[in-house]
Amino acid sequence: MKREKVMKREIVMEKAKALVVACIFVVITILGAGCSGAGTPAQEPPEQQVEPESAGAQQAEPEAAGAPETDPGPESGLAVTGEILIAAAASLQNALEGELIPMFNEEYPDVKVVATFDSSGKLQTQIEEGLDAQLFFSAATKQMDALVDGGFIDSATVTGLLENEVVLITGVDTETAVTGFENITDAASIAVGDPASVPAGQYAQEVLESLGLWDGVSGGASLGTNVTEVLNWVAEGSAEVGVVYMTDAASMPDKVRVIATAPEGTLKTPVIYPVGLQPGLGDKAEAAEAFLAFLKGAEALEVFKSYGFKPL
Helix, strand or coil: CHHHHHHHHHHHHHHHHHHHHHHHHHHHHHHHHHHHHHCCCCCCCCCCCCCHHHHHHHHHHHHHHCCCCCCCCCCHHHHCCEEEEEEEEHHHHHHHHHHHHHHHHHHCCCEEEEEEEECHHHHHHHHHCCCCCCEEECCCHHHHHHHHHCCCCCHHHCEEEEEECEEEEEECCCCCCCCCHHHHHHCCCEEEECCCCCHHHHHHHHHHHHCCCHHHHHCCCEEECCHHHHHHHHHHCCCCEEEEEHHHHHHCCCCEEEEEECCCCCCCCCEEEEEEECCCCHHHHHHHHHHHHHHCCHHHHHHHHHCCCEEC
16 A cells, blocks of 8 residues: 555656656747747838839829919900099190000000190199099109199109200291390290299290390290190291290191200209109009009100100
8 A cells, every 4th residue: 555655656756747847848949939039130021012103193293394384364454454544744745645545555455544634733733623633744843743742643653754855946937036045035926834834834934034034025925824835826926936845846847946945054953754643543553553654664765755755
């Protein structure tokens, strides 16, 4: 009996030893596999292949770069519409009505330009009394400055655009002993613009005052309401001589001739023609600004030059 117990114990111990050995083997196997895995470098994932759609998109980029530019739309002139009123000195009428307004309408066919012409002083008064002129083109800076000071013209838009000359004229068939401003009083009749409102008359007064002749002229002179009236009086023979602008004389070469230009130093300031726009133009702004830009352009200035003006 005792021997049997000893044998059973030995059997149990043998089994235990076998189990321990088996466990040790398993542990060693696991550890060995882990070390082997740690020593093997990890493989990078394969590069992703570019999808056909992506490749197509990349190829499309050069095509986009070479695509035609966006159509800028209709020409600027065709896009501007409306009606504007311009108030301009009488000496500008031939150039504006005869050529410049029609030229402007070739570029801006949907803009109607209505013009009123008179002496700059009268136009100043009309604007101050409510004349809704979007553009004022004066024959002198005095009237323009007054309207700027009164808030009727936007000073930021004012430009001295042209220069003119003061001249003494007579009719082509008129006999006269007058040879210049210095002996103007030898004429039987003299016509000048009214200095109260006509810039040409103001310039005439300044020239004659500098020569000491104004008092002898003003008492018997015919005073025109604008320079065009003075020009017509001389052309018709109603006045022996008259004082106008060079551009006025140039407009009637078959009816009047220039005797002399104003002597140097007799005018304190040159005869400047400024142009400017009304402030707060509203829906007329685009058309008025287009017309002002046109007047300042090279093509328009060449036309003014052909009428005897000097572009500034």
